[in-house]
Amino acid sequence: xxxxxxxxxxxxxxxxxxxxxxxxxxxxxxxxxxxxxxxxxxxxxxxxxxxxxxxxxxxxxxxxxxxxxxxxxxxxxxxxxxxxxxxxxxxxxxxxxxxxxxxxxxxxxxxxxxxxxxxxxxxxxxxxxxxxxxxxxxxxxxxxxxxxxxxxxxxxxxxxxxxxxxxxxxxxxxxxxxxxxxxxxxxxxxxxxxxxxxxxxxxxxxxxxxxxxxxxxxxxxxxxxxxxxxxxxxxxxxxxxxxxxxxxxxxxxxxxxxxxxxxxxxxxxxxxxxxxxxxxxxxxxxxxxxxxxxxxxxxxxxxxxxxxxxxxxxxxxxxxxxxxxxxxxxxxxxxxxxxxxxxxxxxxxxx
Amino acid sequence: xxxxxxxxxxxxxxxxxxxxxxxxxxxxxxxxxxxxxxxxxxxxxxxxxxxxxxxxxxxxxxxxxxxxxxxxxxxxxxxxxxxxxxxxxxxxxxxxxxxxxxxxxxxxxxxxxxxxxxxxxxxxxxxxxxxxxxxxxxxxxxxxxxxxxxxxxxxxxxxxxxxxxxxxxxxxxxxxxxxxxxxxxxxxxxxxxxxxxxxxxxxxxxxxxxxxxxxxxxxxxxxxxxxxxxxxxxxxxxxxxxxxxxxxxxxxxxxxxxxxxxxxxxxxxxxxxxxxxxxxxxxxxxxxxxxxxxxxxxxxxxxxxxxxxxxxxxxxxxxxxxxxxxxx
Ligand SMILES: Nc1ncnc2c1ncn2[C@@H]1O[C@H](COP(=O)(O)OP(=O)(O)OP(=O)(O)O)[C@@H](O)[C@H]1O
Ligand code: SF4
Ligand SMILES: [Mg+2]
Numbered sequence: 001x002x003x004x005x006x007x008x009x010x011x012x013x014x015x016x017x018x019x020x021x022x023x024x025x026x027x028x029x030x031x032x033x034x035x036x037x038x039x040x041x042x043x044x045x046x047x048x049x050x051x052x053x054x055x056x057x058x059x060x061x062x063x064x065x066x067x068x069x070x071x072x073x074x075x076x077x078x079x080x081x082x083x084x085x086x087x088x089x090x091x092x093x094x095x096x097x098x099x100x101x102x103x104x105x106x107x108x109x110x111x112x113x114x115x116x117x118x119x120x121x122x123x124x125x126x127x128x129x130x131x132x133x134x135x136x137x138x139x140x141x142x143x144x145x146x147x148x149x150x151x152x153x154x155x156x157x158x159x160x161x162x163x164x165x166x167x168x169x170x171x172x173x174x175x176x177x178x179x180x181x182x183x184x185x186x187x188x189x190x191x192x193x194x195x196x197x198x199x200x201x202x203x204x205x206x207x208x209x210x211x212x213x214x215x216x217x218x219x220x221x222x223x224x225x226x227x228x229x230x231x232x233x234x235x236x237x238x239x240x241x242x243x244x245x246x247x248x249x250x251x252x253x254x255x256x257x258x259x260x261x262x263x264x265x266x267x268x269x270x271x272x273x274x275x276x277x278x279x280x281x282x283x284x285x286x287x288x289x290x291x292x293x294x295x296x297x298x299x300x301x302x303x304x305x306x307x308x309x310x311x312x313x314x315x316x317x318x319x320x321x322x323x324x325x326x327x328x329x330x331x332x333x334x335x336x337x338x339x340x341x342x343x344x345x346x347x348x349x350x351x
Numbered sequence: 352x353x354x355x356x357x358x359x360x361x362x363x364x365x366x367x368x369x370x371x372x373x374x375x376x377x378x379x380x381x382x383x384x385x386x387x388x389x390x391x392x393x394x395x396x397x398x399x400x401x402x403x404x405x406x407x408x409x410x411x412x413x414x415x416x417x418x419x420x421x422x423x424x425x426x427x428x429x430x431x432x433x434x435x436x437x438x439x440x441x442x443x444x445x446x447x448x449x450x451x452x453x454x455x456x457x458x459x460x461x462x463x464x465x466x467x468x469x470x471x472x473x474x475x476x477x478x479x480x481x482x483x484x485x486x487x488x489x490x491x492x493x494x495x496x497x498x499x500x501x502x503x504x505x506x507x508x509x510x511x512x513x514x515x516x517x518x519x520x521x522x523x524x525x526x527x528x529x530x531x532x533x534x535x536x537x538x539x540x541x542x543x544x545x546x547x548x549x550x551x552x553x554x555x556x557x558x559x560x561x562x563x564x565x566x567x568x569x570x571x572x573x574x575x576x577x578x579x580x581x582x583x584x585x586x587x588x589x590x591x592x593x594x595x596x597x598x599x600x601x602x603x604x605x606x607x608x609x610x611x612x613x614x615x616x617x618x619x620x621x622x623x624x625x626x627x628x629x630x631x632x633x634x635x636x637x638x639x640x641x642x643x644x645x646x647x648x649x650x651x652x653x654x655x656x657x658x659x660x661x662x663x664x665x666x667x668x669x670x671x672x673x674x675x676x677x678x679x
Contacts, residue, residue: 072579076476102586102587104585105584106584111583113579113580113583118575119576119577120577121577121580122674122675123598123599132584132586133584133585137585
């Protein structure tokens, strides 16, 4: 917070560029079977106060993307492409030193993890774990920090914060732990908040509360949020823009409205078809899921990675991998035969 | 916390009494008097010894006496082998030499082992880690006896022979370094002379096993989600290793320390034998060889007490480091 806050306020009032730019991010893992590319040439920007959704099925590289941004992947197995850049405040984080990274982590960019049950340290109190972040990034004194911790716990709607501050993670429910994680992530007022499936492990009512909370915090603190999820319903509630990933690649990128009302990639369309319609009465009816499974990163087919599950597949899809093409309206898709023509929609609907 | 400790102690009282019953019966399966005196002994001699030890009385009465001795920690029976010496006397004079070896050995090997394993885990996969682990395997592949003989020879006999009068380590022997009663006192110099070399040997012997085990614990902890959270908060690597990881790792470390306790005790019996230290290990071996029933019966009760106490201590330490244990 400290030195940055003046600058922040200036930033937040003026015309704003992106606060974080990810350029051609490629993340590879060294494994026993050889090198595997988990994230392949992913680019995006986020501006202050904006929420970017990253969507995709399990294993498509969402978590790896977000951990790459904060360089949280173990050094001895993960490596990044030569052209990859994560630009934050004019600095390429992928080439930054450990001590530079430490200043960014938790202060400039903060992250909420997928697993609320295991992400807190079981042997320290909630207060201790919040205090830690404040100690690293602020000059507040002990008593001021405690006041701020209680304030943060109130902010995330933690019941009874004066008591909870001295409790251990195992005394809290999953929803409350996730609130603690959010409080930790937000206590130093980061410019960017990465939320990796913050609600997946929680039940539906808690999910809604947490999403509301993030929305509210965003408008209050002007934080840029990267919201990772495989739930398009969640995206509809909170995101401004959406990026759809498939097998390590971005396959569609547009405003949330566009993605919902006018999906151009058959995969996105499939995802949309598989969410229950709000107010729909056929609760028991099975939703059309996308057939087949995500190809293994070890056996990616030549050509389009989605071909085995695509009902519009043609010879060209097998021969040539499509590029990510941005249409004149700014809607980008990685498909030779994008949807959007009425003819195709009819085909899709009838089968 | 106190309630927790008291509860643990109360739980273990019946366990201990159960152990005493078993020991009591096991030692009477074969007639101890007959065992001690052998075939040539006359009936009169047998009866006399039996009566003097109270072995002619009904079993419940005998057990009552045994229990009373244990509870008051006052073992009045006389040793059969060391005529005229009370068992309690033998216990009293041998307990300090034993603890002078086991306690420092256990503490040092744990602290050093955990520290080395943290270093290895910190440099995981790189040169310092590799070198330490190779050293650990080499260390493990050498027998305890080799260390004792090698240590006595090069670290005591050779320098002494060479006329280095100031050389601190003796090859063998013991003088009390804590003397009770009038004119008593503490003589750390004597501990160095007689106990330090065996303690060092014991530490070195366990080092290989300990570091390998603790390193595995540490490496497992490095992969945990809470570590990633700590990194994401901006914690430095030493903070992560020595605060976040270490406190979590204390749980398996405590388990390990307590589970190696029997081996430490047995190991120190060997050390006592080879270094001529008059500890409990040596006393009980002597007693077993000579079928010295009163000593065996009392010492087994004391050993069992030490084990039960360490089990309680383990649970208490768990509760100190792990808040999840405290509540359950
Ligand atoms: N440390 C690692 N070593 C090797 N491969 C890894 C490693 N971490 C992740 N991967 C691989 O990278 C791919 C992407 O994983 P990632 O965790 O980013 O998926 P995800 O989109 O977050 O899925 P989910 O919705 O299940 O969280 C997976 O195929 C996974 O097996
Ligand atoms: S490129 Fe072809 S196979 Fe791939 S999604 Fe588009 S139509 Fe389907
Ligand atoms: Mg994930």
